[in-house]
Amino acid sequence: MPDPVFEPDPATTPDPSKVKVLRGSPPGIRNAQVHYRAAGGILGRKTVPRSQAQSALLKYHDKDGYDQEQVMTLSEAEHFLREARTRAEAADVEEAARHAAVDLVCPHCKVRRQYAGAMSFMLGEMALMGGVKALSQDAVVQHAYRCPVCGSTEFFADGFLRHPIQ
Numbered sequence: 001m002p003d004p005v006f007e008p009d010p011a012t013t014p015d016p017s018k019v020k021v022l023r024g025s026p027p028g029i030r031n032a033q034v035h036y037r038a039a040g041g042i043l044g045r046k047t048v049p050r051s052q053a054q055s056a057l058l059k060y061h062d063k064d065g066y067d068q069e070q071v072m073t074l075s076e077a078e079h080f081l082r083e084a085r086t087r088a089e090a091a092d093v094e095e096a097a098r099h100a101a102v103d104l105v106c107p108h109c110k111v112r113r114q115y116a117g118a119m120s121f122m123l124g125e126m127a128l129m130g131g132v133k134a135l136s137q138d139a140v141v142q143h144a145y146r147c148p149v150c151g152s153t154e155f156f157a158d159g160f161l162r163h164p165i166q
């Protein structure tokens with residue numbers, strides 16, 4: 001099940017006054033929100049449902065984390081949202097293809113290995129006098145898949161695929 005692209009979900013909230021773009025924004029744009037606006041209110045502009053809007057305001061954080069705002073026409077705002085959805089859907093297709101290419105069947109037993117959770121490892125070496133000497137303070141997170149028959153285990157470093165792989 002892919003992650004949602006927008007909040008609120010357009011299927012349940014067809015006439016939102018504000019849309020958060022959760023993923024699919026162009027490079028350099030983070031935490032994008034489209035606010036629908038019309039004349040009125042103390043500041044001369046108020047947020048209204050899209051069906052009553054005259055313009056839109058895109059708010060986002062740029063690559064350095066600074067707040068940015070850009071006034072848009074309604075059709076520019078729809079274009080921005082449509083492009084985000086297209087990018088997110090392309091990422092979903094790519095992810096599905098990568099997952100399909102991963103074979104989790106145990107080569108010894110021919111049964112599928114099962115997800116055993118994310119585990120943290122410390123890099124270290126055995127010291128001469130016993131015990132373990134840590135080489136790094138950074139824990140390395142690995143997702144483990146274990147064969148239920150022979151116990152052989154395969155690891156995937158965190159940050160590449162979405163786990164557990166379905």
Ligand SMILES: [Zn+2]
Binds near residue numbers: 107109110149150152
């Ligand atoms: Zn096995």
